[in-house]
Amino acid sequence: MTVDVDVALVGGGGAASLVLAALLRHGVRDLRIAVVDPVHRRGQDRTWAFWDQPGNELDDLLSASWSQVEVITPDAYRSLDLAPLRYAMLRSGPVYERAAEAERRLGVTRIVAPAEGLDDDGERVLVRTGGDRPALRAGWVLDSRPRPPGRPGRTNWLQHFRGWWLATDRPFFDPQRAVLMDFRTPQPARGVSFGYVLPVDSRYALVEYTEFSPRLLTGAAYDAALAGYQALLGLDPARCTVREVENGVIPMTDGPFVARPSPRVVRLGTAGGATRPSTGFTFSAMRRQADQIARALAAGQPPVPAPAYPARHRWMDAVALRALDRDLVGGREFFGRLFDRNPASRVLRFLDGATTVAEDLAVMRSTRLLPMVTASVGDAAGRLHDRLAPDRRPPWSPPPPVVGDEPPADAGVAR
Structure with a gap:
């Protein structure tokens, strides 16, 4: 039938x-x-x-x-007003x-x-x-x-993370603001890591450890990283309860x-x-x-959406990934400069593919010139190679699940 x-x-x-x-x-x-x-x-x-x-x-x-978020690096604390935007959490x-x-x-x-x-x-x-x-x-x-x-990328990273839904026995979190990126976490040898705090109220929040890097960690390593970040925030484990655990793996390629x-x-x-x-x-x-x-x-039309992001943004992403992967720029420095040199709403709209060409140029000027030019030249050479030479790289495949865990959510968690 x-x-x-x-x-x-x-x-x-x-x-x-x-x-x-x-x-x-x-x-x-x-x-x-x-x-x-x-x-x-x-x-x-x-x-x-x-x-x-x-x-x-x-x-x-x-x-x-939240209309206020924080971006923290070891040398600077940034409290950002997102108006007219908001940062939102949806379960x-x-x-x-x-x-x-x-x-x-x-x-x-x-x-x-x-x-x-x-x-x-x-x-x-x-x-x-x-x-x-x-x-x-x-x-x-x-x-x-x-x-x-459709083909393996020239750069293939993963965003991988684990989050704890923490309940505290006393008010601890500020429900008026979220921590968007906290780069005080120990950094991996290759890649960038940060913490992330989304408070629902003063006693309940999603606290997450995230890495952008080529390799997954073991389940024990994620837990150790989260315990370290919990201590960095000043949370006493004896006064917290982990209500839920969330894991995710998202391709960055x-x-x-x-x-x-x-x-x-x-x-x-x-x-x-x-x-x-x-x-x-x-x-x-x-x-x-x-x-x-x-x-x-x-309207009776074919259900075909427009490309999710402008072509120029996909090119800028490829250049940024190459610069991070080849250690031409540090992740903490890269993201810190974006938020230091642009209004928060511009950065967020850029990451959402909604900025104008003039705003894109302003975002590009906030990065260090020489590393990004080097990455741009390398990206252009890679594109030319892909056109002229057969692709002999092994086929890309989805990453395996985190050791000891169920397979991660396909659409990602907290993203």
Whole structure:
């Protein structure tokens, strides 16, 4: 038996949930929609943090938000006013609940099974689910499953992290401000690390240790790093309780992700280029993709979102990754100069791909010239080599899970 639909969402995590909610919000009607995923997502399995302007569809779902954030290096403390933006924290449970409500009201068909193959003939896509389950034939497929880039990058790093949800027995955190980056953590031999604090109230916060580097740590090493950061903050372990643990691994690579692998298949999330290579932030681009898809379908147009980031930003990310990877600049210095020499709102809009060319030039001027010129020349040489020579590098594959842990969340935690 084959089920015919207009749109099939393959993968039911954050990206698909945002699409379902956007379809309902934009009044999409009379479309046959299906979701194909082996897991029916519920509850708090990840946390996203992002910046936006208050007064939108997410306001009533947020766990917390802040108009003030801190960026700390060993030699400087920065308290940044984000106005008119805010930094916001969103846990997955309310997102899945809103998506479930959208499923009900849109009459979505759910197939709890993995998609074993997508056969696109240019007119319809056959979604094969295997076994005795019905196959699905769709006019369009929106595929949010993790995928490697189309070719290995010239630089391949990971953003990897572990966070503890800490409850204290007395007021400790300032719920009016978050710590965006605290670079007082011990730095890895290759890469950069920082701490991260998102307070929900004065006694409860997500405290996280993050690295940008080529290699994952062991579970014990993440715990040791978090314990060290907890001590640096002045938190007494005897007066804290770890309520939950979150882990994540996000690719940071200049390898290109193929957002349109065939005529009627569109990839979303990291596989569709939503992850910013220089920072790992993903949520805001997933949200933009969802909104663009819903608007297109409501207007009877193909559900193909625009590229997540301008081409010039992807080039700037490639140069920055090369400069960090080749130790031309230090991570603490690089990010510290960005926030020292630009308004916080400009830096955040730049990281979100929303700045003008003039603002991009201002951001570029805040970095040290010689290392970035060197990295730019190296990037240009690498691009020329990729065009002229066959790629003999081994194929890129997703990183293994953190030792001793469940596989990390595909869309990332607290990003």
